[in-house]
Amino acid sequence: MTGNFEDPRKTFGKAVSDYALAHEDVILLSADSGKSSGFGDFMKEAPERYLEFGIMEQCVTGVASGLACSGKRPVFCAIAPFVTARNFEMFRNDVGYMGQNVKIVGRNGGITYSDLGATHHSLDDFSIIGMIPGVCVLCPQDPNEIRQAVITMMEHDGPVYMRIGNEPVENLFEEEPFVIGKGRRIAEGKDVTIISTGTLTGSVIKALPLLKEKGVSADVIGMPTICPLDEELILDSVEKTARVVTVEEHYIKGGLGTAVSDLLSERSPALVKKLGIPHDYATSGPYKEILKKYGLDEKSIADSVLNFLGIDI
Amino acid sequence: MTEKEIASLNAAATRCRLNILRMIRASGHGHVGGALSAMDMVAALYFYKLNVDPSDPAKEDRDRFVLSAGHKCLCQYAALAEKGFFEKSVLDTYGSLGSPIPGHPDMHKLPGVEANTGALGHGLAISLGMALAQKIDGKNARTYTLLGDGELAEGSNWEAAAAAAHHKVDNLTAIVDYNGLQISGPVKEVMDLTPISDHFRAFGWAVRDIDGNNMNEITDALDALPFEKGKPSCIVAHTVKAKGLSFGEGNVSYHFWNAKEDQLMQAEEELNALLEDYEKEAGS
Ligand SMILES: Cc1ncc(C[n+]2csc(CCOP(=O)(O)OP(=O)(O)O)c2C)c(N)n1
Ligand SMILES: [Mg+2]
Numbered sequence: 001m002t003g004n005f006e007d008p009r010k011t012f013g014k015a016v017s018d019y020a021l022a023h024e025d026v027i028l029l030s031a032d033s034g035k036s037s038g039f040g041d042f043m044k045e046a047p048e049r050y051l052e053f054g055i056m057e058q059c060v061t062g063v064a065s066g067l068a069c070s071g072k073r074p075v076f077c078a079i080a081p082f083v084t085a086r087n088f089e090m091f092r093n094d095v096g097y098m099g100q101n102v103k104i105v106g107r108n109g110g111i112t113y114s115d116l117g118a119t120h121h122s123l124d125d126f127s128i129i130g131m132i133p134g135v136c137v138l139c140p141q142d143p144n145e146i147r148q149a150v151i152t153m154m155e156h157d158g159p160v161y162m163r164i165g166n167e168p169v170e171n172l173f174e175e176e177p178f179v180i181g182k183g184r185r186i187a188e189g190k191d192v193t194i195i196s197t198g199t200l201t202g203s204v205i206k207a208l209p210l211l212k213e214k215g216v217s218a219d220v221i222g223m224p225t226i227c228p229l230d231e232e233l234i235l236d237s238v239e240k241t242a243r244v245v246t247v248e249e250h251y252i253k254g255g256l257g258t259a260v261s262d263l264l265s266e267r268s269p270a271l272v273k274k275l276g277i278p279h280d281y282a283t284s285g286p287y288k289e290i291l292k293k294y295g296l297d298e299k300s301i302a303d304s305v306l307n308f309l310g311i312d313i
Numbered sequence: 314m315t316e317k318e319i320a321s322l323n324a325a326a327t328r329c330r331l332n333i334l335r336m337i338r339a340s341g342h343g344h345v346g347g348a349l350s351a352m353d354m355v356a357a358l359y360f361y362k363l364n365v366d367p368s369d370p371a372k373e374d375r376d377r378f379v380l381s382a383g384h385k386c387l388c389q390y391a392a393l394a395e396k397g398f399f400e401k402s403v404l405d406t407y408g409s410l411g412s413p414i415p416g417h418p419d420m421h422k423l424p425g426v427e428a429n430t431g432a433l434g435h436g437l438a439i440s441l442g443m444a445l446a447q448k449i450d451g452k453n454a455r456t457y458t459l460l461g462d463g464e465l466a467e468g469s470n471w472e473a474a475a476a477a478a479h480h481k482v483d484n485l486t487a488i489v490d491y492n493g494l495q496i497s498g499p500v501k502e503v504m505d506l507t508p509i510s511d512h513f514r515a516f517g518w519a520v521r522d523i524d525g526n527n528m529n530e531i532t533d534a535l536d537a538l539p540f541e542k543g544k545p546s547c548i549v550a551h552t553v554k555a556k557g558l559s560f561g562e563g564n565v566s567y568h569f570w571n572a573k574e575d576q577l578m579q580a581e582e583e584l585n586a587l588l589e590d591y592e593k594e595a596g597s
Contacts (some may be wrong), residue, residue, distance in 0.1 A: 027449070048449070051480070059438040059472035066442020069377075069427065070450070074442075089432055090469075094439055097429045098420060 001205060005168040006143035008199075009107050012164050013038010015150035016075055021046060026073045026154065029064055031057045033078035037107055057082045061090035061104070068100035073154065079113070080106025080122035080163060084129050095159045096132035102159050109139075109163035110198065110249030111282050111290050118281035122163070127254025129161045130227045136180050137227040138162040141201040142171050145224055148178035156180060165249075167287050169199050172222075183230040185237075189217035192309055193237040196247035197223045197256050203291075203298045204247055210302035214311055229259050235268055244272045245305050249296065252276040273308040275301060319528045320594035325395060326356035326528070327588040330557045332391035332404055334581055337572050340408020343416070345570040346561070348387035350492040350525070350552035351459055355380075357531045358457060359392040367397040370424035376454050377443045379428045381436020382461035382490065383417040389426070390414045398425040434467025436460065437487060441477050444485035444545075455484045455538065463495025466504045471516065474545075478517025483539040486546045487513075490525065492554035494565045513547040525550025559583055 020026035020042060028039050030052045035043075043050040053060045057078060064074040076083060083106050084091065095102045106125055113120035130137050138160060140149040146164060153160045160180075173184070186201070187208060196204045201222045211218055219237045223230065238244060244264065246257035257274030264270045277294050284290070291297050295304055303313050329352055337343050355378075359365070363376045380389050387407075394401050399413070406412040413422040417431025428439050440458035447454045460470065477485050489509055497503050506512060510520040519540035523530040531550070540546045553562050558580050561567035 051445070053472075053476050054479075056472035056476065058469045059441075059476055062435055062438025062469070062473065063442035063445065063476070065428070066439040066444075066456075067446045069439070069443055070446030072446050072449070090435060090438070093429060093432055094435055 001202070002171045004171045006171070007166070008143060008146055008164045008169050009036065009038045009166055011143040011146050012105065012107070012150060015147045017042035019151060019154050020049065020075070023073070025071060026075065027051060027067055029053065029060050029074050029076040031055055031060045031078045031082070037077035037105070058087045058090050061087040062094045064102040065094035065098055065100045068102050073101055073103070075103045075105065077105035077107055079120060080109040080125055081120065084122060084125040084161070088128060091129065092132045096135050099134060100159060101157055103153055103162070105162045105164065107164050108166045110165055111277065112165035112167050112287060114287040114290050115284050117284040121282050123251045123277050123282060124254060125161070125163055126226045126250050126256065130259070135159045135161055135227065136225065138180065138225055139198040140164065140224045141198060141222050142173055143169055144171050144173055144175035145178060148175060149224065152178040152180060163198065165199055167199070170202050172202055172205060178224070181225050181228045181230055183221045183223040183225070183233045185220070185233065186222050187218060187220040189219040190240050191216050191218060192305060193219045193221065193241045193244045194247065194305065195221045195223050195234065195244065195256065195260055197226060198249055200247050200249055200296060203296065203301055206298035207302040207305070210299065211305060214306055216305065216309060216311065218305070223256060226256055226259065229263060231263055234260060234263060238264060238268050238270050242270050243309065244270055245275060245308060246272065247275045247296070247301060250276050251279050253279045273304065275304055314529065314532050317595050320591050322357060322360055322528045322532070324588060324591035324595055325360045326353045327584055327591055329356050329388065329391035329395050331581065331584050331588065332394055332401070333387045334577060334584065335404045336387055336390065336407035336414070337570065338577060339405045342569065342571045343387055343407065344384040344568065345387060345558070346494070346555040346567040347382060347385040347461055347490065347492065349556045349558060350554045351385050351490040352388045352391070352556065353526050353528060354488055354490070354531055354550055355388045355392050355459065357528060357535060359396050361532055362535045363457070364454065365425065367425070370398060374452055374454055377427050377440065377456040379436045379440045379443070379456070379458040380418060380430055381440070381458045382433060382464050383430030385459070385461070385490070386414070386416065386418045389418060393423070393425040399423065433461065433464040434469040437470050437473035441473050441482060441485060444482045445480065447484055448482065455486065457486045457488065459488045459490060461495065462489055462491045462493065462500045462509065463503065465489065465506045465509065474513065474516040474518065477545040481543045482545050483543055486538055486548065488548045488550055490552055491549050492552045494554045494568065496568055498565055510547070510549045517544060518547045519544040520547045520549060522549045522551065525552040526556050557584060
């Protein structure tokens with residue numbers, strides 16, 4: 001924890017713009033969404049490679065596929081549900097099935113569009129996009145990871161979906177190269193494995209002292225790639241702990257927790273407690289209050305882990 | 314175009330129709346109606362207009378053709394085979410397990426296929442992306458896509474129609490196979506989008522109505538592209554569904570045909586006779 005916060009959209013927008021300015025084949029696509037995605041400067045600096053389409057996410061997804069057919073590297077960023085659910089068939093067929101080198105980024109992901117309500121939340125994106133064969137699903141955990149994930153996403157030859165939020169995010173880790181499909185071990189422990197993704201990893205880290213107070217030593221894994229999953233790291237940890245808690249800003253159904261459960265049920269059966277949003281239309285309100293309502297603040301996370309381990313709170 | 318050149322294109326289209334029958338013979342069934350109505354235009358594209366090379370299907374400066382109405386794939390397979398993109402024996406695998414010519418086209422399985430279509434309403438946006446890339450790269454190449462008239466009810470087409478006009482993508486051509494029929498009946502009764510040309514015009518396209526089963530009119534239209542500089546072009550091609558199957562022309566029940574042997578034989582006979590006439594006319 002560094003106490004240094006950044007607006008993830010600005011961090012993302014700058015990283016993409018810097019990369020695009022240095023690489024002529026990158027094209028940024030907007031569905032009335034470019035400025036809020038942090039592309040404001042790029043659209044002035046390289047207007048010929050910034051294409052505005054207005055509010056037509058299905059069309060932009062198809063256009064991205066067509067551009068990629070000719071060797072372009074399109075990046076399309078807009079509000080998460082509208083680049084995952086609204087255009088799902090275009091994502092699956094035109095990007096996934098066609099195997100195109102297209103990068104789609106859902107911003108204001110999870111419940112970060114908190115008070116705008118369930119139409120603007122994306123609590124199923126890991127699940128539905130993760131169902132598309134061949135698409136990598138990324139959810140970086142802090143601004144440094146976003147910067148590096150952008151570079152890796154651009155260099156990766158194939159379709160990628162990345163989710164970012166819009167609440168200020170604290171820098172947690174040193175900036176180092178991002179590897180798709182690799183998790184990071186944040187703390188070593190033996191009592192329980194905690195696996196989290198996205199910015200909730202920061203809350204897990206803050207929950208650790210509360211667990212330590214109760215004598216719990218947690219093996220903590222930060223998992224910025226949902227697909228493909230870092231299976232070896234999970235299996236290695238669970239061998240020690242035999243108990244797992246997953247933490248994500250996604251439905252408890254179909255997300256990281258489900259992927260971990262699927263893996264363990266075949267390879268190394270263990271009890272898995274999934275923390276996330278219940279399978280319902282999430283309520284609206286201030287972001288932090290919604291997190292708390294669903295038990296995703298640091299104190300609630302610690303309490304859930306203790307409960308799971310049968311330790312009095 | 315001389316009369317001989319037109320006859321030679323008609324002969325090519327007829328050979329393609331015979332290729333379609335060959336695929337139907339292999340599997341016993343297929344989406345034959347819409348493939349046959351579009352066959353003359355697709356033949357004109359491959360044998361008259363498109364800058365594509367069967368020996369180098371991925372060549373950089375090629376024109377692109379996207380079959381948005383993927384269920385019409387028989388007409389594209391027929392033309393690609395006739396053009397030499399793959400061995401004609403592949404036609405006999407239609408309908409068999411793992412065939413490179415599935416019921417909707419798969420670019421990863423067959424050279425010459427540019428996009429994986431089948432879900433209607435995708436091809437125009439993909440083609441727009443391809444045409445934009447050609448423009449950005451300063452290439453003198455064009456992208457063509459073929460849509461069904463029933464397909465036009467998909468709203469995604471109109472997103473792409475607006476975007477193509479807005480971005481002045483005049484190297485993009487949409488051909489609407491206006492055969493007037495879809496699965497459930499006449500398009501006008503199922504979901505009336507007429508007048509089609511006026512709709513495209515209102516979206517900022519330059520439009521021409523033609524007889525889409527008339528090689529003279531087809532090649533004239535293709536030669537006149539873009540119809541207007543700075544605008545995408547739309548060819549509204551009035552056609553007859555199942556064109557070339559004398560017993561099925563204009564009949565909605567030939568959208569998908571479960572072929573009977575006697576019908577197949579009759580159709581082959583009729584088309585072979587027609588081919589002979591065209592070949593004679595073409596002087597070959
Ligand atoms: C999104 C989508 N919905 C439904 C279908 C099923 N379908 C296949 S062909 C067809 C009718 C198409 O009519 P039209 O566009 O007029 O083409 P034609 O049959 O005349 O070739 C339908 C509904 C589909 N392929 N894709
Ligand atoms: Mg039709």
